[in-house]
Amino acid sequence: xxxENRPIPAFIRKKCMACKICVDDCPVSCIGVEASGxxxxxxxxxxxxxxxxxxxxxxxAENCPVAAIQMAAA
Amino acid sequence: xDKGYTGKILNVNLSTGDISEESIPDGVYERFLAxxxxxxxxxxxxxxxxxxxxxxxNILGFVxxxxxxxxxxxxxxxxxxxxxxxxxxxxxxNCGGMLAPAIKRCGYDGIFIKGCSDTPVYLxxxxxxxxxxxxxxxxxxDAVETEVILTERCRKKKIPRVACIGPAGENRSLISGICTDxxxxxxxxxxxxxxxxxxxxxxxxxxxxKITPQDREEMHRLSRKCNxxxxxxxxxxxxxxxxxxxxxxxxxxxxxxxxxxxxxxMLGKWGTTSMNQMSVExxxxxxxxWKGTNKDFDANRSRTVDPDIFRQCEIVKYHCYSCPIxxxxxxxxxxKFSETHKPEYETVLALGGLCLNEDADSxxxxxxxxxxxxxxxISAGGTVAFAIECFEKGLxxxxxxxxxxxxxxxTDAIVALIEKMIRRDGIGDLLADGSKAAARKIGKGxxxxxxxxxxxxxxxxxxxxxxGYVVHYAAEPSPGKHTVGAQMYYEMYRLWxxxxxxxxxxxxxxxxxxxxxxxxxxxxxxACSKYMNVLNGTGTCIFGAFLGADRLPLFDWINAATGWxxxxxxxxxxxxxxxxLRQSFNIKHGIDPRQNIPGPRVTGQPAxxxxxxxxxxxxxxxxxxxxxxxxxxxxxxxxxxxDILPLTVDSPTDxxxx
Numbered sequence: 001x002x003x004e005n006r007p008i009p010a011f012i013r014k015k016c017m018a019c020k021i022c023v024d025d026c027p028v029s030c031i032g033v034e035a036s037g038x039x040x041x042x043x044x045x046x047x048x049x050x051x052x053x054x055x056x057x058x059x060x061a062e063n064c065p066v067a068a069i070q071m072a073a074a
Numbered sequence: 075x076d077k078g079y080t081g082k083i084l085n086v087n088l089s090t091g092d093i094s095e096e097s098i099p100d101g102v103y104e105r106f107l108a109x110x111x112x113x114x115x116x117x118x119x120x121x122x123x124x125x126x127x128x129x130x131x132n133i134l135g136f137v138x139x140x141x142x143x144x145x146x147x148x149x150x151x152x153x154x155x156x157x158x159x160x161x162x163x164x165x166x167x168n169c170g171g172m173l174a175p176a177i178k179r180c181g182y183d184g185i186f187i188k189g190c191s192d193t194p195v196y197l198x199x200x201x202x203x204x205x206x207x208x209x210x211x212x213x214x215x216d217a218v219e220t221e222v223i224l225t226e227r228c229r230k231k232k233i234p235r236v237a238c239i240g241p242a243g244e245n246r247s248l249i250s251g252i253c254t255d256x257x258x259x260x261x262x263x264x265x266x267x268x269x270x271x272x273x274x275x276x277x278x279x280x281x282x283x284k285i286t287p288q289d290r291e292e293m294h295r296l297s298r299k300c301n302x303x304x305x306x307x308x309x310x311x312x313x314x315x316x317x318x319x320x321x322x323x324x325x326x327x328x329x330x331x332x333x334x335x336x337x338x339x340m341l342g343k344w345g346t347t348s349m350n351q352m353s354v355e356x357x358x359x360x361x362x363x364w365k366g367t368n369k370d371f372d373a374n375r376s377r378t379v380d381p382d383i384f385r386q387c388e389i390v391k392y393h394c395y396s397c398p399i400x401x402x403x404x405x406x407x408x409x410k411f412s413e414t415h416k417p418e419y420e421t422v423l424a425l426g427g428l429c430l431n432e433d434a435d436s437x438x439x440x441x442x443x444x445x446x447x448x449x450x451x452i453s454a455g456g457t458v459a460f461a462i463e464c465f466e467k468g469l470x471x472x473x474x475x476x477x478x479x480x481x482x483x484x485t486d487a488i489v490a491l492i493e494k495m496i497r498r499d500g501i502g503d504l505l506a507d508g509s510k511a512a513a514r515k516i517g518k519g520x521x522x523x524x525x526x527x528x529x530x531x532x533x534x535x536x537x538x539x540x541x542g543y544v545v546h547y548a549a550e551p552s553p554g555k556h557t558v559g560a561q562m563y564y565e566m567y568r569l570w571x572x573x574x575x576x577x578x579x580x581x582x583x584x585x586x587x588x589x590x591x592x593x594x595x596x597x598x599x600x601a602c603s604k605y606m607n608v609l610n611g612t613g614t615c616i617f618g619a620f621l622g623a624d625r626l627p628l629f630d631w632i633n634a635a636t637g638w639x640x641x642x643x644x645x646x647x648x649x650x651x652x653x654x655l656r657q658s659f660n661i662k663h664g665i666d667p668r669q670n671i672p673g674p675r676v677t678g679q680p681a682x683x684x685x686x687x688x689x690x691x692x693x694x695x696x697x698x699x700x701x702x703x704x705x706x707x708x709x710x711x712x713x714x715x716x717d718i719l720p721l722t723v724d725s726p727t728d729x730x731x732x
Contacts, residue, residue: 017305018398019393019396021395024175024179024395028232044393066298
């Protein structure tokens with residue numbers, strides 16, 4: 001797939017509640033969870049772990065219950 | 075589908091290899107919801123009376139809730155249902171992790187498995203298809219090893235989700251459960267043994283279908299509103315202060331109605347371990363096989379389970395699917411295992427205070443060992459405490475224990491004993507089926523020291539501190555579980571905010587009031603059970619429910635997901651119907667509900683002479699009668715009236731081979 005100019009998920013940390021809905025929604029499992037937190041913010045937040053695998057389908061953004069994912073140009 | 079549910083289940087017969095898809099009429103969902111309610115409907119319909127729980131006629135169901143995957147929050151719990159080999163009656167256990175949406179993504183609300191395979195197998199399910207594969211190479215491996223292998227083997231693009239048993243389930247230990255996500259476990263009711271008896275090592279879900287609610291915009295609106303409460307996290311006291319707060323609560327003659335927001339903040343900071351020392355100090359946690367008190371496990375001895383110790387080991391917080399709180403965690407450990415899921419409160423106290431074990435390292439180790447083996451840590455701890463007391467009383471000796479000195483707080487002996495239970499080695503074989511079965515074999519009055527309800531070891535919440543717990547331990551269709559109701563739970567559920575006919579508890583009350591059996595308490599207990607059936611039908615976590623019904627829009631979510639227009643009262647009536655269905659299952663299978671009433675030690679007869687629960691006893695007999703009456707059951711024996719409701723739905727179901 002020509003990946004040029006295709007939107008990829010951008011994660012808005014301030015809104016994200018780390019619920020992992022997007023991790024499950026992703027049909028190609030390209031969203032991972034951070035393997036460690038910080039003392040200040042110990043949650044494992046989702047991130048685009050494997051951009052090459054992303055099929056740009058936008059399910060993660062559509063299904064995020066708090067609009068913490070936006071599909072944006074890479 | 076566009077209703078949140080798929081309207082289909084998959085029936086698998088491991089004896090014949092038949093796999094068929096069944097359409098479920100909408101009426102079933104409207105009457106019982108999905109999740110546990112759907113499971114109760116199918117099992118009551120299809121398991122013949124007197125079926126052997128470990129035989130081919132028993133059915134093991136893996137079900138997902140009606141709200142799972144719909145954009146709602148806290149709705150990531152899956153439930154396993156079956157006839158329990160531990161209690162002989164209705165069995166269910168639920169668990170978080172990432173498995174629940176994976177079931178629905180395969181196109182099914184539930185997978186129901188009957189029959190027994192001659193050789194080990196695993197079941198792979200994907201988008202309306204299923205296949206049975208040989209699992210000889212997996213038999214004997216622990217749950218984490220099994221999950222890693224199957225995830226790699228079955229992965230296409232999407233990561234598969236796996237439910238499997240460990241060696242305890244393979245060995246048909248009656249206190250074994252079913253694992254997922256490398257250490258989450260649906261532990262109660264002994265359903266791992268049913269899976270082991272079927273020679274079913276694992277289920278692998280690789281589906282990719284979308285789960286679509288009727289009104290996604292409304293789902294999101296409700297979720298955003300709920301998240302304002304769920305994400306509220308204010309600075310809180312240190313872990314060591316929690317024990318002091320517990321001590322203060324013990325000393326006060328009065329008690330305040332609990333607001334679940336406080337508990338949510340504690341969960342967000344520490345997880346369930348926040349309760350460790352606090353529970354011991356206030357008398358909520360049973361000590362020394364329920365005969366001890368907080369004085370036997372005082373603040374000096376319990377300092378090793380200070381919640382801050384668990385938090386310090388946390389590498390990252392762990393969120394189950396769709397959970398904004400993230401009470402779990404992945405902890406770094408030393409020794410044989412490098413990491414483990416953060417031990418839960420129940421595990422810590424069952425392996426800690428109940429056996430007077432002060433060694434936190436052993437609790438981390440046993441937590442991972444039990445998770446990998448697929449053995450229930452509550453029942454394991456309860457059974458070890460029972461064995462220690464039998465040893466203390468001379469009912470078993472070193473000759474019986476393979477040389478183990480089973481004394482209170484002997485960490486090495488406790489660890490060795492649990493390792494033996496997992497392997498069914500020596501004394502471990504005697505104890506691997508829980509304390510009731512072991513007491514029967516030991517004889518000599520050992521049953522007096524087996525603390526269980528209907529065969530299931532009791533959790534780490536003492537009914538002498540909150541009598542609501544023991545009512546549910548004794549009188550539920552699935553006995554001995556702490557995740558249904560209690561007087562404190564009723565306060566946190568705040569159901570009166572949605573259902574005006576329900577009693578509102580006083581803001582402050584004298585503790586003595588908790589022990590008075592009255593109608594308001596019976597109504598509250600029954601409301602807890604009904605609400606929990608709705609939560610289990612939707613796949614919702616009890617910790618979400620603790621936010622309060624006015625902050626968790628459960629009923630609105632169901633309406634938005636399904637397109638129904640039911641009122642909160644109608645949803646509670648569904649919970650009522652599911653309760654009667656489960657109790658009817660028990661009656662059909664020859665269970666006398668009164669046999670689930672735990673022994674006198676649990677209700678404080680005689681009352682303790684010292685400690686937090688000094689002088690307290692519970693009039694359980696009256697409370698149970700009042701509770702059963704709330705469902706229209708015979709208060710003398712817990713039997714539902716035959717005319718109470720039709721348990722079947724008239725619409726025919728369609729079955730097709732897949």
